[in-house]
Amino acid sequence: MGLPELQDLFREAAPVMLTGAGYTLVYAVASMLGGVLLGFPTAVARILPWKLLAWPxxxxxxxxxxxPLLVQMFVIYYGLPSVGIEFTPVTAGILALSLNAGAYLSESLRGAIQSVARGQWWASYSLGLGYWQTLRHVVLPQALRVAVPSMSNTLxxxxxxxxxxxxxxxxxxxxxTKELIATTFQPLPLYLAAAAIYWVLSLGFETLQRRAERHLNRAHAR
Structure with a gap:
């Protein structure tokens, strides 16, 4: 395939692929928010001494x-309707991504919380702070600084x-991309273009990650 043909192909494919990339970004951000909302309470529940919360x-x-995440999607979208629970494709996809991300995020945060020295807890108790006050005002700010890199990688x-x-x-x-390939019969350039778009999106979030790390490090240094 010559250069002129490639240019024509990408000119035709670009609007469609960029629209798809927009949907990808929306789904990813929605799943990130869902994962964070699930990950934080799960991490806290796992460090509590209450088995009624820690075990589930x-x-x-x-x-x-x-x-596998793929199996989780199949269970939610294709399996649950057999017991009367149905989701739209968008809801099922975001739910599966959020549930999966929430589990990994909770482990990152749990490990970060447990890495905070126990002396921080005892010092807070000696100042009259309760368990939840210590967790919120003393432990979590320190744990977040430790957890940001691994949590960001998950996101x-x-x-x-x-x-x-x-x-x-x-x-x-x-x-x-698959739909474009079905009509153009040009899998290699289109798959490479899709890979490049995923890469650019990932680079954008990596930039946000580095900024968050610098902000937390500056706040910790004060």
Whole structure:
């Protein structure tokens, strides 16, 4: 395929692929928010001495980390309707991504919380702070600084994981790329273009990660 043909192909494909990339970005951000909302309470539940909360949280993390994300999507979208629970493709995809990300984020945060020296807890108790006050005002700020790199890596991986939602007919970058290939019969340049778009999106989130790390480090240094 010559250069003029490639230019014509990309000129035709660009609007469609960029639209798909927009959907990918929206799904990734929505799943990030869902994962954070699930990850924080799960991490806290796992460090509490109450088995009534710690055991279900641990089971959730084990199941989500121990099974493939693709299988989780199939269970939610294709399996649950058999018991009367139905989701639209978009809802099922974002739910699966959020549940999966929440499990990994909770482990990052749990490890960061447990890395804070126990002396921080005892010092806070000696000042009259309770458990929840110590966790919120003393431990979590320190834990977040430690957890940001690993949590950010999990969130950035969501950009790539969104490619899996094409299997449940969600419109996003990978599905639009496949549709273009079906009409143009040019898989190599189009798949390479899709890879480049995923890379650019990931680079954008990596930039945000570095800024967040610098901000937290400056705040800690004060």
């Amino acid at each position: 949280a641990g089971l959730y993390v084990s199941v989500m980390r121990g099974t 950035i991986s969501l950009i790539k994981d969104t490619s899996l939602v094409s299997v449940i007919t969600m419109t996003e970058l990978m599905l639009t």
